[in-house]
Amino acid sequence: MRSKVETITNKSMNEGNATIEYYIYTRKSTESEDKQVLSIDSQTDELKKIARDNKIRVKAIESEAHSAKAPGRPVFNKMIKEIEAGKAQGLLVWHANRLSRNSVDTGLIIYLLDIGKLKEVRTPGQIFRDNPNDKFLLNLFCSQAKLENDSKGVDVKRGLKKKAEMGYLPSGAKAGYMNDPYAEKGNKRIKEDPVRFPIVKEMWRLLLTGVYRVPKVVDIANNKLGYLTPKHKRIGGKPMAYSAAYVMFRDPFYYGMFEFPRKSGNWFRGRHKPMITEEEFRKVQEMLGGAENERPHIHTFAFTGMIRCGECGCMITAEHKTKRQKNGNVHYYTYYHCTKRKRGPKCVQSVVQQNDLEGQIIALLDQLDISQEVHDFGMKWMREQNAKDSVNTNAVLTNLQKDYKDCVAVVDGLIDMRAREELNKEDFQRRMEDAQKEKKRLEELLADTGDQIDKRIKFANEAFEFVEHAMLKFKTGPWEKKKEILSTLGSNLSLMDKKLSISLENSLVPMKTVSLVSNQVIARVRTAKNPVNKTEIEQSLARSQSMLRTVNNVRTIFERQNGYIYIPDLRNYAHA
Incomplete structure (x- = not known):
């Protein structure tokens, strides 16, 4: 998101800042990496105040809600191209990790300092210019942010693997099941949804009779048995989609097995209550045939x-x-x-x-x-x-x-x-x-x-x-x-x-x-x-x-x- 061009002037503007035009860049990811970071509006207000106090000339304010763990941020990339074209020479950010949490973008910022396209990177507490110490520190702060992400990723993967080995699916609950909302964080368990479990079980029974095809089973569940997806803040509370039913009827989770990670070949016996037997699951797969289409009855x-x-x-x-x-x-x-x-x-x-x-x-x-x-x-x-x-x-x-x-x-x-x-x-x-x-x-x-x-x-x-x-x-x-x-x-x-x-x-x-x-x-x-x-x-x-x-x-x-x-x-x- 880009605001209108704003210039903050002061009669006593120092000579160094007068020759540099800055982008104010604010970012906040929706992911857990930025839980403690100020909102975009709060970052913008603080940085505008710093610009006024330090007589900084602001060319534009650029904002986006996007993770910096990988390259590819559209607003950031557009801003960098304009810096390469000489339209601005400085960056004013809340912290170095607002600019980058990945090695590609970090290297690009350091390179722009090397070639003189980027004169300064400012934060509320520091100024980074084209000298060895500043570039080393800027690289260190961005690399530290990457280290935090990488370490967190390793810890999360280790925790998810351990959870899978204990027999608990490390993801959201499947249709007919629910996560225990009162279990301690990191100790969530999947249990039967008292409202939806019997309906989904009846869907399996209907399909196993060989009388009904998947679309008819879904229609019965939605219109006769009153199935609605779990209601969350902005989603849910809707009938089951046909595509979701096809995925469900091909999921081994329902007879007690799950693969983690997906397509890894690592299978685990779940500790949740199975809805059907393995033999019944195999029978359904034969009925559905290849891909996601049912074979015609001959x-x-x-x-x-x-x-x-x-x-x-x-x-x-x-x-x-x-x-x-x-x-x-x-x-x-x-x-x-x-x-x-x-x-x-x-x-x-x-x-x-x-x-x-x-x-x-x-x-x-x-x-x-x-x-x-x-x-x-x-x-x-x-x-x-x-x-x-x-x-x-x-x-x-x-x-x-x-x-x-x-x-x-x-x-x-x-x-x-x-x-x-x-x-x-x-x-x-x-x-x-x-x-x-x-x-x-x-x-x-x-x-x-x-x-x-x-x-x-x-x-x-x-x-x-x-x-x-x-x-x-x-x-x-x-x-x-x-x-x-x-x-x-x-x-x-x-x-x-x-x-x-x-x-x-x-x-x-x-x-x-x-x-x-x-x-x-x-x-x-x-x-x-x-x-x-x-x-x-x-x-x-x-x-x-x-x-x-x-x-x-x-x-x-x-x-x-x-x-x-x-x-x-x-x-x-x-x-x-």
């Missing part, structure tokens, strides 16, 4: 990439078979079987037809199936109970906010006491650990009120919606929809002796009871001779104590659920 099998062999643990694959009879009829079959790629004892599991596999899935969906009347009744009852609880919720929320504010004050007080050395390290760590536990407990309680309860009511509605439509959509939908439904049902899918085993998603477990009890109630109503309508069904459900207990259990489970699960909307066939 098969149309509904259930490949999702199920493992219950005997050997290998993936289940599929193949089409065609049988032609002598009478000319042609039959098409799809068989699923173990890939049998593991060495060791031979896997003896046989093939299973897709029709048999689908029959087992339909049987499970039948256990979850509910009618629209049950869906509407369940959500109506849950919203009514939520409204009744809102008065108590507001009172609890007020008290929790007060307790949380007090707890934060305790944490801040401990930090101040440690800074004043009123607490030794052991007492500080012990008391801080207790305070942090209480703070985390209050954060979790606060998260369970207000908007979080409304959000979980929304998740409950999505679960009711899913079990209402899943069986019909599975029977009539395309292979993509079948795959999506199966991936939503649960995890740890395995095939053993032609029997499919599924660990049902926690959100769907209570739906089996809802389906069973509601079917019993509706069956009793429909035994009457006269047809029944929706109102009569809802009234019967409301009179059933077992139904009310069941729906209340569903509400409790969703209010206590820790984490996020994406449940697709099955009211249309739109493929992800």
Whole structure:
């Protein structure tokens, strides 16, 4: 930044200064090297005062916010060119290290003194001219600044390497994680972000199903699960970008490993909590293919990439078979079987037809199936109970906010006491650990009120919606929809002796009871001779104590659920 040309004159200006025009040069880096340096405005004010007091003629004031650790400062380079052209002959700076912290620029300044293009370099306490002692001292001061930078760099690199060897990533936290804000400087630890960790983990799960591609996973995280990047002073608080998601899905950090420095080949086992297994990470890399583009799917099998062999643990694959009879009829079959790629004892599991596999899935969906009347009744009852609880919720929320504010004050007080050395390290760590536990407990309680309860009511509605439509959509939908439904049902899918085993998603477990009890109630109503309508069904459900207990259990489970699960909307066939 360059101000207008300013000339400071005085009738008693001495002859030496009268023949020299000076640049006032001010600089302050945004990096840690200049933490203790005056601001640019403060430097300028002080140097202008010195110019007046010493009858110095100022040609221009040049300022920039740029590190001097390496050559290439645009304002500095422009100023030097004008000195070489004879437009000025002196420099007035706050300190020699404002001019240079690198050997190239230092050498250039000394050379300009050597050839007479630069007559003087002035600071508030010294004048450097073209004589051996002055040039030696100027070179020394600039070299000392370089030494400080170089030594600091060595110390920082050593500290970062030590941190990596201890299992802690020496950089900012990845998506889903956070740096412990209350750890002592130099002792920062990466821990799970209570808000974003479950969302990012769900993103990995969705991608691993093979149903969703990266852009769709990002859309779900941003628009359905409410992901926002961490908010800082000037950045953050925004949805995840597609490019950031591709980088994330290729980062080994998420299964517990990291490389430091980057591209060094030095790998470390992190002490943070992994989000996925190494095997799951490898699977994602195969799905994404080369560079950052996903490989196109060349098969149309509904259930490949999702199920493992219950005997050997290998993936289940599929193949089409065609049988032609002598009478000319042609039959098409799809068989699923173990890939049998593991060495060791031979896997003896046989093939299973897709029709048999689908029959087992339909049987499970039948256990979850509910009618629209049950869906509407369940959500109506849950919203009514939520409204009744809102008065108590507001009172609890007020008290929790007060307790949380007090707890934060305790944490801040401990930090101040440690800074004043009123607490030794052991007492500080012990008391801080207790305070942090209480703070985390209050954060979790606060998260369970207000908007979080409304959000979980929304998740409950999505679960009711899913079990209402899943069986019909599975029977009539395309292979993509079948795959999506199966991936939503649960995890740890395995095939053993032609029997499919599924660990049902926690959100769907209570739906089996809802389906069973509601079917019993509706069956009793429909035994009457006269047809029944929706109102009569809802009234019967409301009179059933077992139904009310069941729906209340569903509400409790969703209010206590820790984490996020994406449940697709099955009211249309739109493929992800």
